[in-house]
Amino acid sequence: MNADIQSQAWKRFAQWAIGASVALFLAFVGGMYLIDPYDTGRSPFSGEPDLRGQKEVNATTSVGRDPKFEAAVIGNSTIALIEPARLTALTGIRFAQLAVPGTQIPEQLAIIDWFMKHHDGSAKALVIALSRDTWCASDPTQLGNNSFPMWRFSDSRIEYLAGLISMSSAQQAARRVGILPSSKADSAPDGYWDYEPLYAALLADAPRRKELLFKRRNDQITLGEPSFPGVRVLSERLAALPADLPVVLAVPPVFTAKQPQPATPRHRAEQACRQRLIDLVSERPNTALVDWWDDRPELKKADAFIDQIHYRHPVARAVEQDIAAALLGIRERAGSLTHR
Secondary structure, eight states: OHHHHHHHHHHHHHHHHHHHHHHHHHHHHHHHHHHOTTOOSOSTTOOSOOOOSOOHHHHHHHHHTOTTOOEEEESSGGGTTSOHHHHHHHHSOOEEEOOOTTOOHHHHHHHHHHHHHTTTTTOOEEEEEOOIIIIITSOTTOOOSSOOOGGGGOSOHHHHHHHHOSHHHHHHHHHHHTSSOOOOOOSOTTSOOOOGGGGHHHHHOHHHHHHHHHOOOOTTSOOSOTTOHHHHHHHHHHHHSOTTSOEEEEEOOOOGGGSOOTTSHHHHHHHHHHHHHHHHHHHSTTEEEEEOOSOOGGGGOGGGBSSSSOBOHHHHHHHHHHHHHHHHHHHHHHHHHHTO
């Protein structure tokens, strides 16, 4: 008899423990959804985007949905030094910087979709950085090496809720409600972040930096698939955008030692990919290519680069001028067609 009573007591305790755990779990998920740690706008309490002082990837959903921005710079760290405020001053279009380090094609497409979803009918321009190592050489389904939170950009509520169940999201929620102090302010309100301080140790190590800068690749090794599936995916995504949306495809500069020697297999492959991009631009209206593909005198200066793909501020300023000129050229051509 006592054994039966004890067994029933343990059974009731187990049921209570399971029920309490489920209730606590649902309360946690519900609370996280309402707090909206990354300011995605999904919470019924969401207002104007206000997530500030976060590492760039944590602020991307907030900045990307902000209605005060009319255009975006999208890519990986090879375009991150482009200052949106400077593009705004040069073009009159309010830009946000949405570049995220280490991203490959799927992540960058997700950011494009996020920005366009939240700027339907209001977007005035897109600047998409086309790193040759990404768009010409990568499998368009392969994710980058960094842990990119695709779930934050997903249309699936289940996928989003599942992504919220993590210690990092809980910590971000605590920062959002003021329980924990905000993380270091790595990004500006427009999403801009300066990557040079991250390379302070390398910049101070001249021999190591010289070794990285001048190391040459094997020019006998070509890019990925000769059909360039990344460019095909890009073409499909551009075709889905409004035809009157100005798009600038920007090929970021690389240090001279990364350029392949002429008439080598890698050189021919890179130029073939470049021609595909030129053809793509010619096929879509209101599209321009900012082409920093080939070697230039300014790309031979070691002081202009941190490593072979990360250039410094003087080069960034020149790229910004070219992007602005391309956008103004699109606007001028569109205006001349309108008044014919």
